[in-house]
Ligand SMILES: [Zn+2]
């Protein structure tokens with residue numbers, strides 16, 4: 233059984249099967265690449281699901297396991313609506329793709345948990361009697377029954393370079409960084425001021 237730290241559920245906000253599933257997908261990718269969780273930007277994550285995906289919670293699990301987060305700018309979501317990730321070992325240009333197996337996903341999507349979600353019941357209001365067995369199932373299955381894990385392939389994906397160059401918007405006087413500054417009448421302005429000009 234894979235042990236998931238309690239903070240992963242706390243960060244996510246509720247207990248559902250997709251969050252630990254994402255955590256396991258992240259672990260499987262780290263394991264295949266033979267790397268540790270990113271403390272800085274050693275890894276870059278491309279998550280292929282996106283907003284309003286039925287398993288959107290998956291992404292929080294992946295971010296928790298890999299240390300690739302939006303805050304560190306080493307995670308992006310592609311809105312392909314697939315339950316898959318690509319994890320890149322940035323310095324060594326190696327990557328792996330982990331896809332949730334269709335057979336497993338079909339079963340998960342016909343579970344009582346998903347049926348209740350379809351009826352509009354929020355995850356935190358779904359009984360632990362429904363959620364816990366599904367979570368335990370996720371934690372007890374073998375990687376090979378859950379995921380299709382690709383061979384390692386080469387990737388030149390790099391995260392954006394951090395910037396410390398800042399300006400004060402000429403209109404609202406709020407601080408912005410150069411990568412989002414726009415020029416209006418020869419002055420640096422923020423995007424909202426630029427768009428409402
Ligand atoms: Zn969730």
Ligand SMILES: [Zn+2]
Pocket residue numbers: 401402403404405406421422423424425426
């Ligand atoms: Zn402004």
